[in-house]
Amino acid sequence: MPRRTKVVVAQVAIVLALLLTWELGVRSGVIDSFFFPAPSTLVGRIKEWMSTADFWTDVGTTLVETILSFIVGIAIGTALGIWLGLNPFTADVVQPFIKIFNAIPRILLGPIFVIWFGLGLTSKVALGVTLVLFVAFFNTFQGVREVNPVVLANARLLRASKSSLLRHVYLPSATTWILSSLRVSVGMAVMGAVVAEYLGSSAGLGHLIAQAEGVLDATGVFAGIIVLSAFVVALDAVVDRAEKRLLVWRPPAAHET
Amino acid sequence: MEGQPALAVDLHDVLIRFGDFTAVKSMNLQVGDTEFVAVVGPTGCGKSTILNTVTGLLKPASGDVRIFGRPLTGLNDQSGYMLQQEGLLPWKTAQDNVGLGLVFQGKSVEQARAQARPWLAKVGLKGFEERYPHQLSGGQRKRVAMAQTLIMEPRIVLMDEPFSALDVHTRRLMHRILLDLWQAERRSLIFITHDLDEAITLADRVVVMSAGPASRMVGEVKITLPRPRDVSALQTTDEFVALYREIWSLLGSEVEKSYATQN
Structure with a gap:
């Protein structure tokens, strides 16, 4: 074998x-089946859910929130990372502030976002963005700073303009870092969406779990967790394919596990 | 050479300082149009400093730098520079790396590729267009880097120990390719090396630098070997050995001096 x-x-x-x-x-x-419902019961519950339209609305809601937080978070984080990576002075100035922001347990921002943005989509995306943003930022920053100096010198000697350097040297270099952290970012985006839903919402997988918890329905909570795990595994597979496509130029030993 | 206006590079009494450290002192180097000059010297004698001066990356504290008769201000737009380590972009294929300078000039990717392909063929890498740098051997990467520099058709080519990291056989192959390309399209070439064999094999003239700091030119030897040269048979000829001795008589004492200051 x-x-x-x-x-x-x-x-x-x-x-x-x-x-x-x-x-x-x-x-x-x-x-005790009250605390640990049998797997067969959980499968039954998930099947039951899958036959209702509400469940698919929940999945759809969480998916939209996840994707939005992911895209917005990556966009802001990357832009910030490039800007600070290319401006060492500014980077030194703002570094302590970034550290402070990053030190805040982001989950605790959930309630404030619900107050600011209401129970709808925006508060969920806001929380997801704060989580994804820092992962993307730190990786882009690192990527820009760790551009091979010989590669950079060579590009300059070939008369690359500032925008050419950004497009052909800095961005691709940062992309490898962002991609390697993509899995973490996706996890963060899901976490932001679900936790925000859990804290207060009218739809989504987090909402589903919160409702089950409200009536001490362990079966519902467990079933919700299983659905969420499957959700993340599916997203992970998508990320995996994207990564393989975008990093074809890499020596295989470097990203083979 | 004197009196002719066509000198590609003319360094006159150049002094280069980094703070209090004098790297190069009263340096005189004249390179004619289409002339191949090799610069040899002990380690740390400021050979790379000379190239950086010709490129315009370094400004001399005093002295005169003229490119084709005109004083050099800013960056030298007539020169192409091949570094000791090749700086290929790992995320671009061989052909896109070769065409990189053209894209930087504003050409489209397709145009750059169309121009890059014949250059890959010229350095013997036909069929390797779509390979990424990690899929190429050290010697192949050097050839891509060489094509990347030469495709810009610089009138002055600067090479800073480009083949020093290669094994002897690969280096010979690179010498043959470089000489063929230079023979086909003559450009001025300044080639920095610490390898005397390499210098004699390739150049029209070998310039010997003194040990640093404050290094200067201690002498030069015209390489009278006929062209085109057979890279593999050359080294055993009497003429080659005689030239080697002549250059070593200039260089040997400088190398000893550089060891003495290092220890």
């Missing part, structure tokens, strides 16, 4: 064993 197959078999075995123990534990009464 090839190694790869062995790994997959082992992984499937672990999951099956865990689910089986759980299921049997609940059925025999060893595990």
Whole structure:
């Protein structure tokens, strides 16, 4: 058996064993189904949800919020990173402020955003953006600063103008850094959206979980968590493909895990 | 050469300082149009400083820099510079790297590619157009870098120990390619190296610098070997050995001096 197959078999075995123990534990009464509903119950609940239109509205809402926070966060973070990366003086001046902002537990901004922007889409995106922005910013900043000096000198000797340098040297260099942090950024965007929904909203996966929690419905909470995980895994796969396409120029050893 | 207005590079009594440190003192270097000049000297003698001066990146504290008879102000727009380490963009293919300077000039990517492809062929890399730098060997990357510099058709080519990181055989191959290209389209070329064999094989004239700081020119030797030269057979000829001895008699004592100051 090839190694790869062995790994997959082992992984499937672990999951099956865990689910089986759980299921049997609940059925025999060893595990309290009020706190840990059986996997079969959870599957039933998710199936039930999937047959309702409301559930898909929730998924759609969270998806839109995630994508918007992601795009806006990356755009602002990248612009800021390039600007500060190219202006060491400004970077030195604002560095402590950025550190302070980054030190704020962003989740706590959720309530203030709900007050400012209401229960709708904007407050969710705002929270997601504050989370994504810093990841994108720090990586772009690093990317711009760590441009290989020989590459830079060579481009200058080929008479590259400032805008050419930005387009052909700084941006591609930063892109590699942004891409390598993309997975973290996507996770952050989802987290921002869901937490903001949880704090106050009328739709979305976070809202779904919050509602279940309100009536002490552990099945609903667990089912919500599973749906969310599947959601993130799906987004991750999309990111993975984007990354592979954009980084074809890289030596394979560098991003093979 | 004197009296002719066509000197490509004319450094007259040039003094270069970095703060209190005098890198180069009373440097005189004349390079004729289409002449191939190699500059040799002990490490740290300011060989690269000379190239940076010719490019206009460094301003001499005193002395005169003339390019084709005109005093150099700002950056030299007649020169192309090939660095010791090749600075290829890792995210661009070989052909896009070769055409990079053209794109910087405002040409479209398609135009640049169309011009880059024949240049890749000239340096023996036909079929490697779509390769990224990491997919090329060290010698192939050097050839891309060479094409990248020469495609801009500079009248003065500056090379700063471009082949020093390569193994002997690859270096020989590079010498052959460089000589072929230079033979086909004669340009002025200043080639910095610490390798005497390389200097004699390639150049019309070898200039020897003294040990730094405050290094200056201690002598020059005309390389009378006929052209076109056979890179692989050249080194064993009596004429080559005689030239080697002559240059070493100038350089050897300077190398010892540079060791003495370092230890």
